[in-house]
Amino acid sequence: MSFVVVDNIFQHYGRRPILERVSITAQEGEFVSIVGASGCGKSTFLRLLLDQERPTRGQITVDGQPLTGEPNRSRGIVFQRYSVFPHMTVRDNLVAAEALGANLFGILPSPKRRAARERAMASLDRIGLAHVAHQYPASLSGGMQQRLAIAQALAGKPRILLLDEPFGALDPGTREKMHAFLMDLRAETKMTVFMVTHDLPEAFKLGDRVLAFDKVRWDPHDPEAFGATITYDFDARDGGIPYQRIKEETHVLDATDETPPLASSG
Amino acid sequence: MVPFVLVLLAYAMGSEARRAVNPADKLLPAPAQIVETAARLVAEPDRRSGIILFWQDTASSLRRLALGVGIGAGLGLLFGLAIGLLPLVRTSFSGFVAVLSMVPPLAILPILFIVFGLGEVSKVALIAIGITPFLIRDLSARTSELPFEQLVKAQTLGASSLAIALRVALPQIMPRLIQAVRLSLGPAWLFLIAAEAIASQDGLGYRIFLVRRYLAMDVILTYVIWITVIAFALDWLLARLSRRLYPWAEVRA
Incomplete structure (x- = not known):
C-alpha cells in the first residue's frame, strides 16, 4: 500500500x-x-x-x-531560512529537537537533558559541526546553518x-x-x-x-x-x-x- | 566630552555675569556653591528627623520606579506574548490596547488618587498604567514578527503552544523587553516626578517641588543632576544586562 x-x-x-x-x-x-x-x-x-x-x-x-x-x-521541515532557533547554541538547537516535544513546557528534566546533550554532540560530530557546538547559528555560514537545520529536523525522527x-x-x-x-x-x-x-x-x-x-x-x-x-x-x-x-x-x-x-x- | 564642557562653561559664565550684578542672585548659583550644597545634602542628616533626606528621597523614588516599571514590564510581556502568538487574543485585544494606549495617563491621575488614596499605590499605578500600553504594543508587534518558519519548525518537533511560548518566543522577546523598558524609563520618570510633585511626603520629585518655594536652585540642580545620573546608570545597566544575558541578539544586529 x-x-x-x-x-x-x-x-x-x-x-x-x-x-x-x-x-x-x-x-x-x-x-x-x-x-x-x-x-x-x-x-x-x-x-x-x-x-x-x-x-x-x-x-x-x-x-x-x-x-x-x-x-x-x-513530519520534519527545513525551510530556506529561519529554520533554526537563533537564541539557542548549535548544540541546544539539536537538544531542543528532543526537548520541545518532551512535555507541556518543552523542558527536559536534567538527567534526560544530559543524555540528549551527549546525543546532540555525537550527531554534531557526524555532520562536522562539533567545533561550533557552543556558537549561535547567526555566526555560522549558510551551508552550516542548513546542515544544522536538517540535522535538527531529523533529530525529531520524522517519517517524512x-x-x-x-x-x-x-x-x-x-x-x-x-x-x-x-x-x-x-x-x-x-x-x-x-x-x-x-x-x-x-x-x-x-x-x-x-x-x-x-x-x-x-x-x-x-x-x-x-x-x-x-x-x-x-x-x-x-x-x-x-x-x-x-x-x-x-x-x-x-x-x-x-x-x-x-x-x-x- | 566637549559638549558637556561647553554647557558647564556656558553655565559658569552666565552665573558669573549674574552674580557680578547681584551677589545674592539665586537663579544661577555658582558651580562651587552647587558642589557645596550637594556635599551637604548627601552627608548631613535632617535636624528634625535625623535621617539624610537625600538618600531617603532616592530610596523612595527608586522603589516606586522599580515597582511601577516591574509591574508594567510583567504585564507587557504577558499580554504582548499572548497578543503576538494567539490569533484569538489578537483579534479581541489589539484594538482595545491601541485605544487604551491613547488615554493620557496624567489625566487619570486624579482617578488614581481618588481610588487608591494618596499613598504609594497610586504613584506605582500611575507609572505602570503609563508605560504598560506601550510595552504591550511593542512586544506584541515584536512577537508577531517572529518568522512563522520557527513556529512551524517547533510544531513539527512536537512543541505544545505553551512550549512554543516559553522556549521559542519568550527567550527571543526578552532582549526586546529590555530595550522597550529602556525606552519607557523616560516616561516612567515623568510619571514618577509628576505624582510625587502632587501628593507625597518624600521622593526626588517631591523634594524638587518643595524647595522650589524657597527658590533653592542649588538643591534643585543637585537633584536634577542626581536624577540624570541615576537614569543614565539604569539605562546603561539594562543595556549591559541585555548583552550579557542574550549575546545571540547582538550577533544578528
Missing part, C-alpha cells in the same frame, strides 16, 4: 484557486522532487503535506491515517522530511556538499522526502521522482482564474534515465542482426 496518498485535492485562498485536481501516491522511502514556476502552488502543496493547512477539497492520508490539521512530529528550497540561498560549491550530505543521511535513514526546488539538475540528481506543477488551463484575461496541478511525473532514478541499463527496443535496422525483421516478414 502507498505510504502517502494525495487524493484529488483542491486548495483555494478565498476565491482564488491555487491547486486543482492534485492526486499522487508515494511509497515509503521515496524521494520526490517538486519543481515548477513561482506561484504555481509548490509551496502550498508542501504546506498541505506538512499539515499546516487543510485542503479545500480532497484528502491526504499518510500510512492510512488522514491528516489532522496541525503540524506534528511525524519536507524540504522547502533548502539549498536555494547557497553557493554552488556548498550546494554540492549539501547534496552529498543529504544523500548520505537518506541512505542511512531511508525516510520519505519531499523537496521543493527551483533547480532542475538538483531535482533530478536527488529525487527518485520529479513532479512538475503547472497550470493546465490558462486564461490570458484572468491569469488567476485557474489553479495548478501536477503536469509531469518523471521517473528520475539513475539521473533521469532510469532505463538506460535495459536494452532499448529500437526500430532501426541493426546491421549486425543476422535476420532483419523486414526480410523475415517478406
